[in-house]
Amino acid sequence: MRTFIAFKLPEQTLDNLKKMQDSLKQHADRGNFTPKENMHLTVRFLGEIAIDTAQKVMKIMESLSRFPAVEMSLQQVSTLRAADVVIAKLKSQPHLFDIEKLITEETYKLGITGERRIYTPHITLIRRYRFKLPFTEVVKNVTVYNKPFIADEITLFETQFNDGAPVSYNELYSVKLNKQQ
DSSP, X not given: OEEEEXXXXXXXXXXXXXXXXXXXXXXXXXXXXXXXXXXXXXXXXXXXXXXXXXXXXXXXXXXXXXXXXXXXXXXXXXXXXXXXEEEEXXXXXXXXXXXXXXXXXXXXXXXXXXXXXXXXXXXXXXEEEEESSOHHHHGGGOOOOOOOEEEOEEEEEEEEEETTEEEXXXXXXXXXOBSOO
C-alpha cells in the first residue's frame, strides 16, 4: 500500500485554501486542482509499505502524543522547485520539525527511505499547472488567508487509486497531539 503521514487541517483552513485555489483557477490554462477533501500537510511520504510495516509505523506514531499541537499559519503561495506544483507554504512552530525528524529517523530504522529532501511544510494546491500570465503576476491576485490554526491530529494515510491516478486518501491510524502544552 502507498502511504504517507500527514496532519489533517481544520475546516476553516480548508475553506481558506479553497478560496486561494479559486483565485488561482481564474488565471489557469490547465492544472490538476487538489480537491478540498484531499488537502493535508504531509509530514513524511513513506511510499509502498507492507501491512506489517504499517503496524510498526503506527507504533512509532503513538510516541507523537507527547508532542504539543502545532500552531501554524498560511504564509504564501509559491511553487516547488523543479516540480510542476503550486503550494501554500506554512509558517509553524519549531516542534513541527521535531515531529518530522522523529518520524524520519524511526522510519529509516524500518528501512523506509521515502523522500530525501529537506522538509518544507506546504499544502499542494495544483499539480501540472499552466497560467495565462507569469506566476509572479498571478500570485499578486491571490489573497493569503493567514489566520493561525492548530494542527492537533496526525494521521497515517493510504492513497486510493483509480486508473493509476490518486483519487482519495484512506485514514489508517490517527494520533492526537497534546493540547495542554
